[in-house]
Amino acid sequence: SQTIHQWPATLVQPVGSPLSLECTVEGTSNPNLYWYRQAAGRGLQLLFYSVGIGQISSEVPQNLSASRPQDRQFILSSKKLLLSDSGFYLCAWSPSPETEAFFGQGTRLTVV
Amino acid sequence: GENVEQHPSTLSVQEGDSAVIKCTYSDSASNYFPWYKQELGKRPQLIIDIRSNVGEKKDQRIAVTLNKTAKHFSLHITETQPEDSAVYFCAALGGGTYKYIFGTGTRLKVLA
Numbered sequence: 001s002q003t004i005h006q007w008p009a010t011l012v013q014p015v016g017s018p019l020s021l022e023c024t025v026e027g028t029s030n031p032n033l034y035w036y037r038q039a040a041g042r043g044l045q046l047l048f049y050s051v052g053i054g055q056i057s058s059e060v061p062q063n064l065s066a067s068r069p070q071d072r073q074f075i076l077s078s079k080k081l082l083l084s085d086s087g088f089y090l091c092a093w094s095p096s097p098e099t100e101a102f103f104g105q106g107t108r109l110t111v112v
Numbered sequence: 113g114e115n116v117e118q119h120p121s122t123l124s125v126q127e128g129d130s131a132v133i134k135c136t137y138s139d140s141a142s143n144y145f146p147w148y149k150q151e152l153g154k155r156p157q158l159i160i161d162i163r164s165n166v167g168e169k170k171d172q173r174i175a176v177t178l179n180k181t182a183k184h185f186s187l188h189i190t191e192t193q194p195e196d197s198a199v200y201f202c203a204a205l206g207g208g209t210y211k212y213i214f215g216t217g218t219r220l221k222v223l224a
Contacts, residue, residue, distance in 0.1 A: 034212055041219075042217075043214060043216045097211070098144040101158075103156050106155055
């Protein structure tokens with residue numbers, strides 16, 4: 001069966017520090033991969049999506065970047081965090097854009 | 113796929129009453145309509161979905177109806193229980209896009 005791993009679960013980082021969140025999927029190949037951010041009490045904002053290795057589409061101009069170095073690995077990064085980067089980050093995968101999406105456990109990032 | 117309007121943003125009902133959440137989409141090529149439930153601090157999970165060749169789908173106390181002509185679909189929860197309290201998200205997908213974009217969410221509170 002397919003599983004998705006996302007880590008860490010919580011993270012407290014100072015302003016200006018770098019960020020690296022990792023997400024991996026097991027049990028499937030060529031998944032569509034997604035990164036979302038959710039501010040407190042708000043909706044799911046799509047940040048990046050990828051349909052294949054090295055193929056990254058950005059939805060919102062921001063202080064973040066994404067990479068997909070391997071088929072089932074999706075990384076969210078920042079060189080210098082801002083206070084406004086705080087939030088709940090969720091990685092997700094789907095076999096196709098017209099099927100169920102499966103979410104990782106999420107990373108709660110607090111920038112201080 | 114893409115833009116979906118979701119209403120209401122918050123909904124409070126008495127335990128045992130019904131709750132209805134509505135989503136409206138603009139892309140007539142959309143053909144997959146999932147609903148996700150996100151409990152506090154948890155990841156969103158699919159609760160029910162419908163495809164464009166079906167007008168209604170039911171799973172115990174949960175049902176989804178689709179009106180393709182009017183381009184809207186609704187989530188119906190009957191005999192609500194306190195554990196139904198959560199944020200619900202809809203999506204309208206298909207039409208060749210790989211973006212998995214959600215509605216703005218509805219916070220449902222079931223009052224005991």
